[in-house]
Amino acid sequence: METVALLSKHAIVIASKKLDHRCNLHETIRVKGGAWDDNGVFIYTTLNHIKYCLPNGDNGIVKTLDVPVYITKVLGNRIFCLDRDGKSRVIVIDATEYIFKLSLLKKKYDHVMSMIRNSQLCGQAMIAYLQEKGFPEVALHFVKDERTRFDLALNSGNIQIAVAAAKEIDEKDHWYKLGVEALRQGNSGIFTKSRKRNHARTHSQLLSITIGM
Incomplete structure (x- = not known):
């Protein structure tokens, strides 16, 4: 009983119980209704989707609908609702x-890491979300591509993972970027190593060009 959702035809306004504004959502398709779950997430429906809205305004699609429904209660992963015929339905969601x-x-990071280990959360959209929200170190746990891991490691300041990725990629630009980050962190050992590898790559490329000519 701390937050309220004000619904109009194409918008949702989330506010405190004293009507202090929190966030706005705009939908191009008419909003049908919604309810709060036990975690303080607002679950709502449009003509063809079940969607969610977090307290900070982040939102997304939970499930696609075949027919419109009107939510009466959200309990765990079950949504209790009515269809257009007035019949009660229960929809299980992920x-x-x-x-x-x-x-x-x-900032429940223990729960976050537990979910990463035990769920199928993955994909570029989730990685992009974590980067956008300032959690590149969390995104590292999703990624296997070495180039992406290298960029995420630099963004999060994780120099050791960046070194491992740079060794796998072994390209001049990546050794240069690693050297810059190592210098910023005051890590002279990795800076010197990356500088040597950078020069070695340059020399190797020049030798290859000469032989080819």
């Missing part, structure tokens, strides 16, 4: 995505 984002928002 709440993993918004629970994960909510845990990040509330």
Whole structure:
């Protein structure tokens, strides 16, 4: 009983119980209704989707609908609703995505890491979200591509993972970027190593060009 959602035809306004503004959502398709779950996430429906809205305004799609429904209650991963014929229905949803984002928002990092280990959360969209929200170190746990891991490691200041990725990639530009980050962190050992590898790559490329000519 701390937050209220004000619904109009194409918008949702989230506010405190004293009507202090929190965030706005705009939908191109008419909003049908919604309800709060036990975590303080607002679950709502449009003509063809079940969606969520976090306390900070982040939102997304939970499930696609075949027919419109009107939510009466959200309990765990079950949504109780009415269809257009007035019949009661229960829809089971996958709440993993918004629970994960909510845990990040509330800085429950133990829960975040547990979800990463035990769930199927993955994909470029989730990686982009973590980068956008300032959690590149969390995104590292999703990624296997060495180039992406290298960039995430630099963004999060994780020099050891960046070194491992640079060794796998072994390209001049990556050794240069690693050297810059090592210098910023005051890590002279890695700076010297990256500088040597950078020069070695340059020499090797020049030799290859000469032989080819």
